[in-house]
Structures are given as C-alpha cells and as structure tokens.
Amino acid sequence: MTTSAATSPGPEDAMTDDGTVTDRLIEANKRYAAAFADPGMDARPVLHVAVVACMDARLDLHAALGLELGDCHTIRNAGGVVTDDVIRSLTISQRALGTRSVVLIHHTGCGLESLTEEFRHDLEMEVGQRPAWAVESFRDVDQDVRQSMRRVRTSPFLLHTDDVRGFVFDVRTGLLREIDPS
Secondary structure (H helix, E strand, O other): OOOHHHOOOOOOOOEEOOEEHHHHHHHHHHHHHHOOOOOOOOOOOOOOEEEEEEOOOOOOHHHHHOOOOOOEEEEEEHHHOOOHHHHHHHHHHHHHHOOOEEEEEEEOOOHHHOOOOHHHHHHHHHHOOOOOOOOOOOOOHHHHHHHHHHHHHHOOOOOOOOOEEEEEEOOOOOOEEEEOOO
16 A cells, blocks of 8 residues: 555655645645545434544554445544543534444554653643643553543433444554453
C-alpha cells in the first residue's frame, strides 16, 4: 500500500512545491468532487454502530474493520479515550441517529502512554492559561480500554450500553485484540 506519507515532505515542513499541505488537500478535494456522485444516503449508519478510536494516522479504521461509507459513525480523539465530548457524540449518535452498538479501539504504541498531566502545566506556563481539558494519558492500554468501556456503560445519557466492546489495535500486525471488560 502506498500512502501520501511516502511521497510527501517531512512533518517539519508544511510547505510543498505547490503551496501548503492545506492547498494540496483542497486540490485533492477538487479532483474528488469532479468524480463525486451523491450516494443517496442519510446520516444514519447502516450498521447502527459507532466506533470510537484514536486519531493516530496509522489507523485506517474503514479498511481494518471492513467498513464502507455509511456503515458507521466514527469518533476520533487522542487515545480514543471516552471523554465528555465522546459521550456527547455517542448520545447524539444513539438518540438522534439510531446507533445501538459501540466499538472502542485503542492501539499499541500510543502517544498518550508517554504524556502526563504535566503537559497541561507546561501549556499553562507557555500560554498563560491552563487548559480546561484533561490529557487523559495512561500507562496500561488494556486498563484504559476497560475504563472507557465503563464510562460508556455507566453513562446516563446513552440508551444502548449492552453492546459495548473494546479492543487494542496492533499497529505492527493490523490485528485487533479484544479486551475483557472485567
């Protein structure tokens, strides 16, 4: 598989010969839109599932899970951690758009394993304001998946908490390993 990372400049240089990375994305969108055909679907996921996962660029969730456009809602953040904003998105997904299942995916080699809440302190020292959000760093990925499952299962806002499963995606093999919630 070839990725854009294989042909693009390093992350230290957001400029390309043709402008910024954003300019490149806008040009790609123009090519995409030229061949685009309205799929004729609404926002309700066909499989009635919401997937919560890390924002890590190595996770191609649709390919890894055999999903097509329209199959699921995808909610991504740093670590795939179930935060208040994830509960917000899941609540809307379930109550307004009909999802019933929740799949949580963390992964090996996550950057949150090397951060601490000290990150917030450093930001405060740099910019003069402490962020209102928690870093949600962790040392044990399996335990953090369990915590995220508990947060979903105990949320009073969610209607469907009986089909909540958590996994760790191995970034070297592409395999999911299911985490026992207990």
